[in-house]
Amino acid sequence: MGYAEDKWLKEFDEKSPKFKWFWIAYGFDWDYLIELRKQEKIPWMIHLMNDVWYILPDNEFNIIKNPPGWKEFLDLLEEL
Numbered sequence: 865m866g867y868a869e870d871k872w873l874k875e876f877d878e879k880s881p882k883f884k885w886f887w888i889a890y891g892f893d894w895d896y897l898i899e900l901r902k903q904e905k906i907p908w909m910i911h912l913m914n915d916v917w918y919i920l921p922d923n924e925f926n927i928i929k930n931p932p933g934w935k936e937f938l939d940l941l942e943e944l
Contacts, residue, residue, distance in 0.1 A: 869906055872943050876901060876909070879940060883933030886925070892916050913941055 880901075887894045900909045917925075917937070925934055 869904070872906060872940070873901070873904060875943065876940055879933075879936035883937040886920070886931065886933060886937075887916065890916075890920060892919075910941065913937070917941060 880897075884894060887897065897909060897912055900912065923929075925931060
């Protein structure tokens with residue numbers, strides 16, 4: 865695994881507790897995301913996170929409303 869991937873995983877570990885709440889609140893499988901993290905399956909994590917981004921209601925999850933953890937979530941999607 866390269867430096868960029870290691871850095872991304874470290875950032876995920878730091879930022880993910882901030883957005884865990886909306887994964888659980890909106891019925892997404894947090895345990896599955898964490899299992900992918902343990903296995904260091906970054907492409908699968910990114911794919912899943914993109915799916916969640918697409919499904920979340922954009923009237924609540926946007927730059928203007930900026931709910932807790934939203935910026936951290938977007939930062940991870942834009943990182944790689």
